[in-house]
Each structure stands twice: as structure tokens, then as C-alpha cells.
Amino acid sequence: SQTIHQWPATLVQPVGSPLSLECTVEGTSNPNLYWYRQAAGRGLQLLFYSVGIGQISSEVPQNLSASRPQDRQFILSSKKLLLSDSGFYLCAWSVSGGPNGYTFGSGTRLTVV
Amino acid sequence: GQNIDQPTEMTATEGAIVQINCTYQTSGFNGLFWYQQHAGEAPTFLSYNVLDGLEEKGRFSSFLSRSKGYSYLLLKELQMKDSASYLCAVNDGATNKLIFGTGTLLAVQP
Numbered sequence: 001s002q003t004i005h006q007w008p009a010t011l012v013q014p015v016g017s018p019l020s021l022e023c024t025v026e027g028t029s030n031p032n033l034y035w036y037r038q039a040a041g042r043g044l045q046l047l048f049y050s051v052g053i054g055q056i057s058s059e060v061p062q063n064l065s066a067s068r069p070q071d072r073q074f075i076l077s078s079k080k081l082l083l084s085d086s087g088f089y090l091c092a093w094s095v096s097g098g099p100n101g102y103t104f105g106s107g108t109r110l111t112v113v
Numbered sequence: 114g115q116n117i118d119q120p121t122e123m124t125a126t127e128g129a130i131v132q133i134n135c136t137y138q139t140s141g142f143n144g145l146f147w148y149q150q151h152a153g154e155a156p157t158f159l160s161y162n163v164l165d166g167l168e169e170k171g172r173f174s175s176f177l178s179r180s181k182g183y184s185y186l187l188l189k190e191l192q193m194k195d196s197a198s199y200l201c202a203v204n205d206g207a208t209n210k211l212i213f214g215t216g217t218l219l220a221v222q223p
Contacts, residue, residue, distance in 0.1 A: 042216070043215035043216045044202075045213075046210060057208070090155055090156075094209060101161060103158075105155060106154075
């Protein structure tokens, strides 16, 4: 069966510190991978998506970057966190985008202090 | 541009029926999704519509009109556990990106 792992579940980081969030998928190959951010009480904002190894598309200008070093690994990074980077980060994958939909990881609650 | 609109909040009574509307304007279309999200948790898939009409799944139904750029989620026999945010999302078709609305926070009262 297909599963998606995302860690850590919660993270408190000081302003100016680096960030690395990891997401891995099992049970499928060549998935489309996505990073979303959700501010408190808001909808999900698409940050990055990837259709293959090394292929990253950025949706909004920001302080974050993404990488896909392996087919089923997607990493969200920052060199220096800002207060505005706080939020709930969700990784997701899909194969066809159709009725099987998109599967989300359990999310990372990031608080920048 | 991409735009998906939903009401911000709704309130309904346990046992009743509630309809959550969603309108969208996107550059492409390859299906509309509804997700349920409880506070602090990841969204969970509820329904998918790609053709016009009604899809029914137990207490939940979803309707789509592509010509009007309109969908609704219908929840019947409301239970307290249905209190959550309901997210409307559209697959943009070109790259299978899933674009979300801001979500509707539903409060079910006794």
C-alpha cells in the first residue's frame, strides 16, 4: 500500500536558523510531490511541486526552497527562517491527479520565535 | 488567475442538512475535490467530481456544474463530529496542481 511519511510533527525554531523538513513516499514510483503551507484559519497555499527528480516548480516567491534528490523524497528548506514562515506544512503526493486524489502527510507545525 | 471561493464559516444543527458552496475560476480543470480537515490535522479526502452532476457517498454528496464553475458539498444527518473545516480544491489540469479555496469552518450545534 502507498504511504507518506512527514517529519517532524512539531518544530520550534528561532528566527534566522535553518530549516529542513523531509517527506518520503512508499509504495509508488514517479509520484507528483507537493509542499503546501497553511496559516492559522486559512486554506492551503501551494509552495512547490515536483514531477520528477530534480524538477522543482515554485509557486510563490518566498524564503523557502525545495529539493527532490530521490524519486520518493521531497525536502523543504530554508537558510534563515523568518517569523512569517510559521505555519502548518503539508506534503502531498499524487500519481494521476484523478479520483484517487492526493494523499497528504500528517503535517509539520512550525513555530518561528 | 486562479480563484476559488467558499463561505468562511457556517453553523448548523445536529441532525440537519447543510450545503457548502464553492465557486471557482481556474486556468484549467481536471476535477474538483472536497476535503475535510479537523483542527491540527491533515485534510482527508471526501469526494471527487470531474463530470457534471451529483456524486453520493453515504451522508455526503457533492455536485458539480462545470459551465457555472460551481460545486457544493451536501452533508446530511449532521453529527457533532462533522464540525471541521471543509476545503474545496481544483486540479488545474495542466500540471495536476491542486489549488485550494480558503475553506469553510462548519460548527455543528446540539
